Amino acid sequence: MEWEELIPSSAGPPPDVRRKPEPGGRLARLRERLSKSRRALRAELSASLFDRLDAQTWERLEEALIVADVGAKATAEVVSRLEAEVEAGEVTGPEAIEERLVELLAGLAGRETPRLELSAKPSLVMVVGVNGTGKTTTIGKLAAALRERFGLEVIVAAADTYRAAAIEQLETWAERAGTEIVRGNQGGDPGAVIFDAIAAAEARDADVVIADTAGRLHTHGNLMEELSKVRRVAAKRLDGAPHETLIVIDATTGQNGLRQARAFAEAVEVSGVVLTKLDGTAKGGIALAIAGELGIPVKLIGVGEALEDLRPFDAEEFARALIAE
Amino acid sequence: MFDQLSDRLQETLADVRNRGKLTEADVDKAMREIRLALLEADVNFKVVKSFTSQVKERCLGAGVLDALNPGQQVVKIVDEELAALMGGASRDLALASSGTTVVLMAGLQGSGKTTACAKLAKQLGDGGRKVGLAACDTQRPAAVEQLVTMGGRSGATVYEQGTRRDPVEIAEWALGQARSDGIDVLIVDTAGRLHIDEQLMDELAAIRKRTKPHDVLLVLDAMTGQDAVNVAESFGERVDFDGVVLTKLDGDARGGAALSVKAVTGKPILYASNGERIEQLERFHPERMASRILGMGDVMSLIEKAEEVSDADQAAELERKIRKQQFTLEDFLAQMKQVRKMGPLQNVLGMMPGAGKAMKQLRQVNMDERELDRLEAIILSMTPAERANPALIDGSRRKRIARGSGTTVQAVNQLVKQFAQMRKMMSQLAQGKMPDPQQLMKGMR
Numbered sequence: 001m002e003w004e005e006l007i008p009s010s011a012g013p014p015p016d017v018r019r020k021p022e023p024g025g026r027l028a029r030l031r032e033r034l035s036k037s038r039r040a041l042r043a044e045l046s047a048s049l050f051d052r053l054d055a056q057t058w059e060r061l062e063e064a065l066i067v068a069d070v071g072a073k074a075t076a077e078v079v080s081r082l083e084a085e086v087e088a089g090e091v092t093g094p095e096a097i098e099e100r101l102v103e104l105l106a107g108l109a110g111r112e113t114p115r116l117e118l119s120a121k122p123s124l125v126m127v128v129g130v131n132g133t134g135k136t137t138t139i140g141k142l143a144a145a146l147r148e149r150f151g152l153e154v155i156v157a158a159a160d161t162y163r164a165a166a167i168e169q170l171e172t173w174a175e176r177a178g179t180e181i182v183r184g185n186q187g188g189d190p191g192a193v194i195f196d197a198i199a200a201a202e203a204r205d206a207d208v209v210i211a212d213t214a215g216r217l218h219t220h221g222n223l224m225e226e227l228s229k230v231r232r233v234a235a236k237r238l239d240g241a242p243h244e245t246l247i248v249i250d251a252t253t254g255q256n257g258l259r260q261a262r263a264f265a266e267a268v269e270v271s272g273v274v275l276t277k278l279d280g281t282a283k284g285g286i287a288l289a290i291a292g293e294l295g296i297p298v299k300l301i302g303v304g305e306a307l308e309d310l311r312p313f314d315a316e317e318f319a320r321a322l323i324a325e
Numbered sequence: 326m327f328d329q330l331s332d333r334l335q336e337t338l339a340d341v342r343n344r345g346k347l348t349e350a351d352v353d354k355a356m357r358e359i360r361l362a363l364l365e366a367d368v369n370f371k372v373v374k375s376f377t378s379q380v381k382e383r384c385l386g387a388g389v390l391d392a393l394n395p396g397q398q399v400v401k402i403v404d405e406e407l408a409a410l411m412g413g414a415s416r417d418l419a420l421a422s423s424g425t426t427v428v429l430m431a432g433l434q435g436s437g438k439t440t441a442c443a444k445l446a447k448q449l450g451d452g453g454r455k456v457g458l459a460a461c462d463t464q465r466p467a468a469v470e471q472l473v474t475m476g477g478r479s480g481a482t483v484y485e486q487g488t489r490r491d492p493v494e495i496a497e498w499a500l501g502q503a504r505s506d507g508i509d510v511l512i513v514d515t516a517g518r519l520h521i522d523e524q525l526m527d528e529l530a531a532i533r534k535r536t537k538p539h540d541v542l543l544v545l546d547a548m549t550g551q552d553a554v555n556v557a558e559s560f561g562e563r564v565d566f567d568g569v570v571l572t573k574l575d576g577d578a579r580g581g582a583a584l585s586v587k588a589v590t591g592k593p594i595l596y597a598s599n600g601e602r603i604e605q606l607e608r609f610h611p612e613r614m615a616s617r618i619l620g621m622g623d624v625m626s627l628i629e630k631a632e633e634v635s636d637a638d639q640a641a642e643l644e645r646k647i648r649k650q651q652f653t654l655e656d657f658l659a660q661m662k663q664v665r666k667m668g669p670l671q672n673v674l675g676m677m678p679g680a681g682k683a684m685k686q687l688r689q690v691n692m693d694e695r696e697l698d699r700l701e702a703i704i705l706s707m708t709p710a711e712r713a714n715p716a717l718i719d720g721s722r723r724k725r726i727a728r729g730s731g732t733t734v735q736a737v738n739q740l741v742k743q744f745a746q747m748r749k750m751m752s753q754l755a756q757g758k759m760p761d762p763q764q765l766m767k768g769m770r
Contacts, residue, residue, distance in 0.1 A: 063370055069550040072364045131573065132435025132546065162601075165471035172466030217576040220601075250435060254367030254550025256578035277434065280519045282552035 001314035003149050006299065007116045050094035058083050061101075068322055070105075070285035071255050074292050078104045098323065105319035108292035114272065114299040114313060117243050118152070122201035124194070124209045124234055124241040128227060128268060129248035130260055131215030134276035136166065138248050138302060139210050140173025141310035146208055147179060153206040157197035158183040159190035159230065162214035170212050176307055180206075190214065190226070191233035198238050211242070218263030231268045246299065248274045251284030261290045275313065276302035283322060352384045355399055366579030369554045372410075372588045380406050407615030411584055416568065416593045419539045425457075425503050426510045427536050431529055431564060432544035433556060434517030437572035439468060441544050441598055442514045443475035444606035445570075449510050450480045451604075457508040459499030460485035461492040461532065464516035464525075472514050478603055482506065492516065493531045500536050513538070520559030533564050541566040542595065545586065547574045553582035554589050561590050568595040571609065575599040580614060587611075652748050654712040658704045661697060702730035703740050715741050 050057065058079055065075040082101055085091045091100045117123070125142070127135050139156055146152040156174050158181060160166035167183050174181040182197035184190075190213060197209045213230065216223040234241045247270045249257050264270050275287045278301050287298045298313040356377045363373045383402050420426045428445070430438050439462065446456045458476040460483060462468035469485050476483040484499035496513055503511040513536060518525035533541060543557060543566040560566055571583050574597045583594055594609040646652045704712060706729030711717050718726070718741055727734045 066364055066370050067551045069367075069552070072361050130548070130576065132437055134435060163471070164474035165467040168467035168470050169465070217573060219575065219577050250546075250548075252433065252546070252549050252552050252556070254548060254553075254578070254582060255365050256367070256548040256576065257550075259577055260548075277519075280433070280552065281521060281555045282550065286550065 001113070001312040001317065003145065003312055005113060005115075006312040007118055007146075007150060009119075009150060050097040053086065064323070065285065068283035068285035069254055069257075069289075071258070071289040074108060074285075074289045077292075078108070101323060102316060102319045105288060105322060106315040108288040109313075109315035109318065110291050110295070110297045112297070114297045116272070116299060118146075118208055120240055120243055122155075122198065122206055122209055122238070123243040124198065124211065124238055125244045125246060126194075126211045126213065126231065126234065126242040126268065127246050127248060127274075128213050128264055128270070129215060130217050131163075133215065133248040133250040133253075134302060135215060135248045136160070136169050136173060136212055137305075138246075138274050138276060138300070138310065139170065139212050140177050141302065141307055142300070143174065143179045143210055144177035144307045145310055147177060152208050153204070154179040154208045154210060155197050155201050155204070155206045156181050157194050157209055157211040159193040159197075160212045160214040161186055161188045161190050161193065166212070166214065180204075191230045194230060194234050195237050198234070198241070218260045218267075224263065224267040227264075228267045242268075244272060245270050246272050246274050247296070248276055249284075249287060249290065250282075251275055251277045251287075252280060252282040253286050255286065255289075257286035258289055258293060261294055261296060265294060265296060270296055272297055272299035274298075274300040274302065274310075278302060279304045279309070284318075285322065287318075349385060352381055352399075355384070356381050359403060363581060366581035367548075367550050367553070367585075368581035369551055369585035369589065371554075372585045376406065376410065376588075404615055407584065408611055410588050411594070411611035411614055416595060418595065419567070420510065421539055425500065425508050426540075427500060427513065427538040428510060429513045429515070429533060429536065429538040429541045429564070430544055430570070431515050431541065431560060431566065432517060433519065433546070434465070436517065436544045436546045437598060438462075438517060438544045439471050439475065439514055441542075441570050441572055441596075441606070442472065442512050443479045443481075444598060444603055445596065446476060446481035446510075446512055447479035447603045448606055454509040455507060456481040457499070457503040457506065457511040458483045459496055459503075459511055459513040461496050461499075462514055462516040463488040463490070463492050463495070464518075468514075468516070475603070481512075482508065484511075492528060493535055496532045497535045511536075520556045520563075526559070526563045530563050540568065542568055542570050543586075543592070544570045544572060545583065547571050547580040547583060547597075548576060548578040549582040554585050557586040557590050557592070561592070566592060568593050570594075570596045570598065572598040575601075575605070583614065650748055652751065654704050654707065654715055654744060655709065657744065658701065658712070661701060699730070699732060699736070700740060703727075703732055703737055706730040715744060 061082075062075055062079050065078065066072065070078075078101070082091075082097070082104060085100065086097060091097050116125075118125070127139055129135050143154045143156055146154050154177070156170060156177075156179055158167045158170045160170070161184055164186070167186060171181055171183070180200070182193060182200050184193040184196070194209070194211045197211065200206070201209045211234070213227060214223075216227065218224060231242060231245070245268050247261055247264050249260065253260070261270065261273065273287055273290055273296055275284045275298055278284050284301075290296055291298055298315070298318075301311050301313050301318070303309050303311060359380065360373055360377050363376065364370065368376070380399075380403055383406070384399055418426070418428065430442055430445075432438050442458055446458055450456045456479070458472055458479075458481045460469045460472045462472070469488060473483050473485060482503075484495075484502050486495050486498065490498075492515065499513070500511060513532065515529060515532065516525065518529065520526065541564055543560050545553065545557070549556070557566075557569075569583065569586060569592055571580065571594050574580065586592065587594060594611070594614075596606055597609045597614075598606050646656060703726060706726045707718070711722065711726075718737070723734050723737045726737050730737075
C-alpha cells in the first residue's frame, strides 16, 4: 500500500517535490517495525500450527488472536469459519490454510482499498479520539506526509483548547512538519479555531486543514455533544466539511476500542481509523474488530515516534504481520 | 454485549432454578459465559484460564449445586474470586516519616502520567503536605509546560529545567532543590516510553537509582488490552514498581487489564483516576473493581461520595433509611441536590448497581441537568406529607402535582412508581442481597 494509493490525485505530486528515499525500502522498514509486535504472537503460533490439525490447533489459534486483541467475537467468527472450511476439505495443506487465515483476517478490515478524500480545496480533516492515543503526534506526521509527498499546503488547527499545553505541543509538531498553525487560546472555543483555520486556508489558497481536537472519553455525553457541535460549525462554514474524520486508536487498547469507535461514529460520523503505537508489543487487533463490526476502515498506522513513521494501512500486510513470518 | 455478566449468569442458570439442581454441564455453560465476559473485559487470557478453573472447582463444591438460587451463588463466587485476585485491601503510599518522600511515576505514552502527577500532588497537598513536582519528561513536546500548568493548579512547586538537560540530572537536581525547600513529597514525572525501548528503560532505571524513590508507580490506562501484562512485566523487571495508578476509569472500560496486572505481577493498584478534573483521583478498592468487571455497580463508593459532600451523620442516617426502606422523596430530593455537588451525573450513576445499561439509556435520552430540574419540580410540587408517603398520591393529587410542576400526570406516575422500585432495590442492596438486575434496571430508568 503506497501513499499514492491512499490519496489518489490526478495531478500527482508536483515535479518540484522530491520524495525522500526510504532507508532500507518501505517494506523492510515496516516489517522491521512490525516484527516486534509479531514476535509474541509467533511464540503462540508456531510455524507448524497447521501441520497437525486437532482441537488444540483451533484453541491455539483462538488464543493467539485473543492475545492480539482481535476480540472474542471476531476471533470466534474467523476461527469457526476456517475450521469449517478445513473440515469440509475446501482448504488443505498448512500453507493454504495459513493463506486463507490471512485472507479472512484481512477481510475483516474491509475489501476496499482505503482512501483519504482530500480532493476538495480546501479539505478539512478532523482528528478525534480519547485522551492519550496520539492525536497531536499523528497530525504532525500527517501534515508532514501531505506536504512532503504531495506538495500540499497544510494548515493545522489547534482546536484542542482544553488540555494544558496541547497548543504548544501542536506548535512544535507544526514547526517540525513545516506547516502553518492557526491557534486560539486555551479554554477558547474549538469551533472558532476551525472556523478561523478554514478562513486562513481560503485566504492563503491552502489545500488541507487538519484539525486537532481535545481528547475526550466517549462516555462524557457533554464533551461528545461539544464535538458534534464543532463538526456542525465546520460543516456550515465549508461545503462537504469535514471531508475526513479520523479516530485515533492506540494499538494497546483492548475491547473498549470498539465502544470508543462506536460512540465517536455516532457523534461525528467517523470516516477512518488511525492505529497508533504499533511499534510496541501490542498487536492492534482491535482495529480489525472495529473495521469488521462498525465498517470503519483503518486508513493509517503509526509505527514510531519519527515524522515519517505514519503509513497507509494495508490489510493484508497487517494480517500477515499478525500471523506470518 | 457482555454488559452485565451477572445478568447473563442469572439467565444461563435461570432454568436450573426450576429444576432445583445444578449439573456439571450447567456449570460448564456458566464458565463459558464467564470466560467470554472476562475476555471482553480485557482480562489476560492466561488469567482467565486459571480463574475459570478455580471458580469451577468451587462451584462444584458442596452446597452450591443444591442451593435454592444457584445462579446467585455462582455470581457470588465469581465476585469473591475476582476480589481475591485483585488482592485484598488497598494499600497506601510508603511516605517517609521524615525528610522528602520520592514518588516516581512511569508508564507508556498517553497513559496519563502528567495528569496523574498533578492529581496526586493535589490530593497530597490537600492532605496538608508540601508537594513538589519534577518535570523529567523532556521527550514529548510541551510536556514540561503541561506539568507547569497542571502542577500550578494543584498548588505544588514545579521543578523544571526545560528539555535540554538529561532527565536523570534533572531528577537529581529537583530532589536536591526539594530537600532544601523542605518539600514533603516529590513526585517525579517521566516521559512515556515503550517497555521495549532499551535506551529509555535504561534512563528510567538510572532515575530510580539516583533518586531512590520510596514508591515507584506504574501509570496504566484502564482501556489497555491483552498487552498490559507484557508492559507491567517489563516495567517490573527494569524499575520494580510498587503499585499501579489506574487512569481513565471514567470511561466504560471494564479494566480487566488492571486485574491481570495484579494477578500476574502481584502489584496492588493504589489509585484510580476517573475524570478530567484535578480532584478526580481516588483510592482504589479492589472488591469494588471486581463488581465493576461483573457489572454489579459500586454502592460503597456511592455512599462514600455522599459522605464527602454531606456530613457523616447525614450519611449514616441515609444508610439507615435505605436499609429500612424509609427513604422518602424528601431524602431523594436532598440527595439529588447532593448528587449535583458530587460531580458529573454519569460518574455518580456509574457507581449505581445495574447502571451499565442505564448509562446507555442515559446517553440516548441525554438525561442532563434539565431532566433533574423536572424531577425536582415534580417533587417540590408535592406536600411534605406526600413526599414522606408517596402512597398518598391519588388521582387528583397527581393532577395537582402535574399542574404545579408544569409536567404531565404520566410523568408524575412514572416518578412515583420508579421511586417505589428504587427504594426496594436499594434496601435489598444495602442489606447485602443481590437484587434481580432486571428489576433494578427498571428502577433506574
